Each structure stands twice: as structure tokens, then as C-alpha cells.
Amino acid sequence: MARFELYNSRLSSQFYRLARWERRSHCRPSQINRPFHTRDAGMSESPIKLLLVDDEQDSRRSSARWMLRKGHDVTDVESAAEAMSLLEREHFDVGVFDMNMPGMSGLELLQRVQQDNIDIEVIMLTGQGTVETAVSAMKMGACDFISKPCSLGDLEFHCFRARERHELKKENKQLKAVISRTRPVAKLVGQSKSIREVARMIDKVAPTTKPVLIQGESGTGKEVVAQAIQQASQFADKPFVTVNCAALPENLVESELFGHQKGSFTGATAEKPGLFEIADGGTLFIDEIGELPLALQPKLLRVLEDGSLRRVGSHCERKVKVRIIAATNRNLKAEVDAGNFREDLYYRINVLSINLPPLRDRMGDIDGLIEHFLPKSYHLDSCVRDAFATYSWPGNIRQLINVLERATILADQFEISLDDLPDEIAHFGEIPPAFASGSSMVGGALSLETFQRMLGDPQFKLDDIVRVHVMEVLAREDGNKAGAARKLGIHRRKLYRLLDRFNGRPSVVKTTEERVCESIR
Numbered sequence: 187m188a189r190f191e192l193y194n195s196r197l198s199s200q201f202y203r204l205a206r207w208e209r210r211s212h213c214r215p216s217q218i219n220r221p222f223h224t225r226d227a228g229m230s231e232s233p234i235k236l237l238l239v240d241d242e243q244d245s246r247r248s249s250a251r252w253m254l255r256k257g258h259d260v261t262d263v264e265s266a267a268e269a270m271s272l273l274e275r276e277h278f279d280v281g282v283f284d285m286n287m288p289g290m291s292g293l294e295l296l297q298r299v300q301q302d303n304i305d306i307e308v309i310m311l312t313g314q315g316t317v318e319t320a321v322s323a324m325k326m327g328a329c330d331f332i333s334k335p336c337s338l339g340d341l342e343f344h345c346f347r348a349r350e351r352h353e354l355k356k357e358n359k360q361l362k363a364v365i366s367r368t369r370p371v372a373k374l375v376g377q378s379k380s381i382r383e384v385a386r387m388i389d390k391v392a393p394t395t396k397p398v399l400i401q402g403e404s405g406t407g408k409e410v411v412a413q414a415i416q417q418a419s420q421f422a423d424k425p426f427v428t429v430n431c432a433a434l435p436e437n438l439v440e441s442e443l444f445g446h447q448k449g450s451f452t453g454a455t456a457e458k459p460g461l462f463e464i465a466d467g468g469t470l471f472i473d474e475i476g477e478l479p480l481a482l483q484p485k486l487l488r489v490l491e492d493g494s495l496r497r498v499g500s501h502c503e504r505k506v507k508v509r510i511i512a513a514t515n516r517n518l519k520a521e522v523d524a525g526n527f528r529e530d531l532y533y534r535i536n537v538l539s540i541n542l543p544p545l546r547d548r549m550g551d552i553d554g555l556i557e558h559f560l561p562k563s564y565h566l567d568s569c570v571r572d573a574f575a576t577y578s579w580p581g582n583i584r585q586l587i588n589v590l591e592r593a594t595i596l597a598d599q600f601e602i603s604l605d606d607l608p609d610e611i612a613h614f615g616e617i618p619p620a621f622a623s624g625s626s627m628v629g630g631a632l633s634l635e636t637f638q639r640m641l642g643d644p645q646f647k648l649d650d651i652v653r654v655h656v657m658e659v660l661a662r663e664d665g666n667k668a669g670a671a672r673k674l675g676i677h678r679r680k681l682y683r684l685l686d687r688f689n690g691r692p693s694v695v696k697t698t699e700e701r702v703c704e705s706i707r
């Protein structure tokens with residue numbers, strides 16, 4: 187609030203000077219269509235979407251005509267009831283409400299607007315001698331008042347000022363959202379050829395406004411790359427809003443992305459802007475875009491095409507300008523072929539793409555990453571370095587960071603040894619004793635031979651085989667469900683359903699595994 191007031195008081199002296207000039211000059215026809223004070227005062231030149239509510243037809247009509255000639259988008263109505271039904275359907279930047287109208291007064295209309303949390307700046311139009319009422323209207327949330335009769339130049343000036351306040355409020359909301367959603371920007375560590383290529387691509391794509399698709403396994407640094415693009419772009423000081431489609435329940439994705447109107451579904455108790463509106467003017471990072479439900483994909487395509495969107499439950503179309511960066515750990519082309527992802531959307535977001543290689547394909551970066559993430563006082567045993575260099579890092583850099591963090595907690599005297607590493611890394615490459623006699627494990631899953639043995643044994647139910655296989659793949663993926671689902675060739679939601687099913691019945695995994703091992707021996 188303090189910020190608005192300071193800003194307004196600085197601007198108002200300029201405005202009053204300009205408004206005086208406007209009053210003197212608005213009779214000159216050549217000047218009429220120039221929105222001069224927006225340019226001169228550094229304000230946005232875009233037209234104001236204005237709602238005029240006044241029962242006095244002559245003054246309402248002449249105000250509307252003037253504002254239309256100035257290039258604004260004006261709707262005028264003669265009653266508060268009409269205004270209310272319009273406001274439920276359409277978005278306006280500014281409303282000018284006459285205080286005294288038959289039926290619902292301007293003050294009551296303001297009250298309704300406040301109650302319903304409608305996103306509009308309201309200016310009260312007051313008759314002579316009703317300044318006190320105007321002041322109480324401002325206490326109720328009106329941003330300004332104009333005494334009747336007012337000059338048309340004054341009307342436009344007040345509307346500009348209200349719109350400026352509207353934009354500042356929006357910016358304020360965006361900044362709050364940005365502060366609460368973003369993490370500190372991480373430095374892109376790595377000197378391998380592939381990371382240098384990624385850095386080169388970041389420099390190339392950052393200056394454009396085109397969408398970027400970042401592809402790579404989980405934990406390879408897709409969000410780090412997205413942040414680096416935003417930091418190097420013209421949107422660096424604008425909102426950077428992130429959303430993870432996989433982390434949202436399917437029924438909330440639409441409202442989170444596009445916003446909703448009050449009452450549009452159970453629980454929608456107030457109107458809420460979506461992340462596209464919050465990111466307006468900046469960047470929206472859509473993580474795990476491959477998880478976006480098919481039904482919502484046309485809506486995303488629409489925003490990408492012309493920036494237009496509708497909140498859930500609203501007929502009012504809004505425009506946003508958002509730079510989209512999307513990321514996925516799935517093979518999106520394969521998802522298109524499987525009918526899970528729209529082809530037109532795929533081509534739209536895949537204009538510029540960056541592929542992040544998994545850590546196992548750029549082992550040259552390991553030392554640099556260790557140096558970056560390991561506190562200086564710790565020292566790594568040479569066997570640990572060897573183990574790190576041979577391990578396959580399915581969880582990529584995220585896994586490396588976690589392993590280093592764990593090791594610093596377990597280490598004695600700042601010396602990290604093999605004992606401080608998880609077994610699967612310390613003993614990576616060693617054949618598990620249970621499977622030593624035959625190569626039962628192939629690529630992290632049960633071999634055909636083992637399957638055949640299980641299938642031939644009437645004690646094993648089909649579900650047991652599925653369960654052993656799923657658990658085995660999940661363990662190999664370090665519990666990473668997205669990775670496990672990919673390896674299993676099923677959708678992640680199906681994996682969740684399977685795990686729920688397994689958890690909901692008495693555990694037979696151990697005994698089944700033991701039986702598998704026995705049958706192999």
C-alpha cells in the first residue's frame with residue numbers, strides 16, 4: 187500500500203500537469219486520438235477495458251463516446267444490476283460507478299464487487315456535496331472518486347491512474363508468487379563436451395521468446411537449465427513461475443494452470459488466477475509436461491498460439507504473454523506415437539529443444555560436481571572416487587548430491603570411505619550372492635530364465651511374478667517411480683495403482699524372492 191501511495195504521489199503531479207494540458211488541448215481535433223499522457227508519464231499505452239455505470243444517460247453516453255474515441259474498450263450500462271451480471275461474465279480493468287442510482291446504488295455495487303472478490307479497480311462518481319460518502323466508498327475499497335460534472339480529460343486521467351494501480355497490484359501478486367515459488371538459481375556445473383553444448387544452446391535460445399523443450403532423465407538438471415535460460419533472457423527480472431504437472435492431482439491441473447471463477451466447482455470459494463496469469467509478462471516453467479492430461483492439451487495449445495485462455499467456469503477470455511519452458515523425462519515423441527500426447531502440441535513446444543545427457547554419459551563432470559557440492563573440509567577416499575566413477579547414477583546429479591550429503595553425516599573425521607556410501611554404490615558391479623550361480627538378472631529385471639522357472643512352478647501366482655519384477659525394477663531405479671515406470675513400459679499412474687495393490691495385501695515378496703533364489707540354486 188505504501189508503495190502505491192508513494193508511486194501515486196510522485197506520478198500525480200505529472201498527471202495533473204498533463205491533465206491540465208489535456209483540458210486545454212482536447213478541443214484540438216488532431217490531438218484527440220493520441221493517448222498522450224500514457225506515453226509522457228511512462229504508463230502502459232494499451233487501451234483500458236472500462237465499465238461505465240450511470241443512470242444519467244447523457245453524461246454516461248458522452249463519457250463513453252469520449253473514451254471510445256481515445257481508443258479504449260468501453261461498455262456502458264445504466265444500472266448496477268446490469269453491471270453485476272456483466273462483471274460475472276467479463277473481465278474489466280476499471281469500473282466507474284455512479285454513487286446515486288435507483289435500485290442498487292453505486293456503493294452497494296462496490297460492496298458486491300468486494301464480496302465476490304472481482305478483480306477490478308473502482309472509481310466512484312459522486313454528485314456535489316457527497317464527498318464524505320465518497321471517502322467512505324474509498325474506505326470500502328474504491329480506488330478514487332470523481333465529482334460530477336467532471337471534464338472528460340479528468341475522466342481519462344483518473345481511469346489511467348486506476349489502471350496503473352490495477353497493474354501494480356497484479357505485479358505485486360506476481361512478485362509474491364515468485365518469491366514463494368522459486369528456489370535460488372543454481373549454477374550449471376560441468377565442463378564435459380555435452381554440458382558445454384548445453385551451455386551453448388542456452389545462450390542461443392535465451393534471447394528469443396519461443397517455447398523451449400528440455401528433455402532428460404530425472405535429476406539431470408532440467409530445472410537448472412530452465413532457470414539459466416530465464417536468467418539470460420529479456421524476462422530475467424520478470425516472474426519465473428514453475429509448475430510440476432506430475433505433482434498435481436489430475437482434477438486440479440486445469441484450475442492451477444488457468445485459474446477458476448468463484449463457484450465453478452466444489453471448493454472454488456473465491457475466484458483465483460491461474461499460473462499463466464501469475465506468470466504474465468514473464469516465464470512459466472512447466473515441468474513433466476508429458477503428464478499433462480490429454481483433455482487439457484488443447485487449452486495449452488491455445489495459450490501457446492495466441493496467448494488466450496479462459497478460467498475454469500468462465501466465458502471471459504483473457505490474454506497473457508508468457509514465455510513457456512517445458513521439461514520432460516519421458517520420450518515425448520514416443521508418447522505422441524502412443525496417443526498420449528497431442529502431435530500439434532508436441533511440434534508447438536518442440537520448436538527449440540535441449541537434451542540433457544544422463545550423468546553416466548558425462549562422467550568427466552563428476553569431479554567438478556563433487557568439488558561443487560562437497561563441503562571443503564571433507565576428503566574422499568580413492569576407493570570412493572573409483573566407486574563413483576564406475577556407478578551408473580540412475581538418479582543422476584540429484585542422487586550424487588544426496589549420496590554426498592549422507593556421506594558427510596556418516597563420515598568420521600571428515601574422511602569419507604566406502605563404508606559411508608549406500609551398498610548399491612559401494613558394491614556396484616559385484617554379483618549379488620543370491621544370483622551368483624546363474625546370471626538371473628538382466629538389465630535390472632528378472633531374466634527370461636527366472637521367469638520360466640517361476641512360471642513352471644505352480645506355487646507362483648502371476649501377481650507374484652509381477653510384484654517381484656516391479657519391486658526389483660523399482661529398487662534398481664533407487665525408488666524413482668518415474669524411472670521405474672519408464673523401464674517397465676507402463677504409465678506412472680499404473681505403477682502407483684500396482685504399488686497400492688501390493689501394499690493392500692499381506693506381503694509375499696520376501697518369500698517369493700526366496701523361492702526364486704532357491705529355484706535358481
Ligand SMILES: Nc1ncnc2c1ncn2[C@@H]1O[C@H](COP(=O)(O)OP(=O)(O)OP(=O)(O)O)[C@@H](O)[C@H]1O
Nearest residue numbers: 372373374375404405406407408409410515583584
Ligand atoms: N549441471 C548442474 N550443475 C549444478 N547442479 C546441478 C546440475 N544439474 C543438476 N543439478 C542439481 O541437481 C538437482 C536436481 O536438478 P533438477 O531439479 O534441475 O533436475 P530435473 O532434471 O529437473 O529433475 P526432475 O525431472 O526430477 O524434476 C538440483 O539440486 C540441481 O541444483
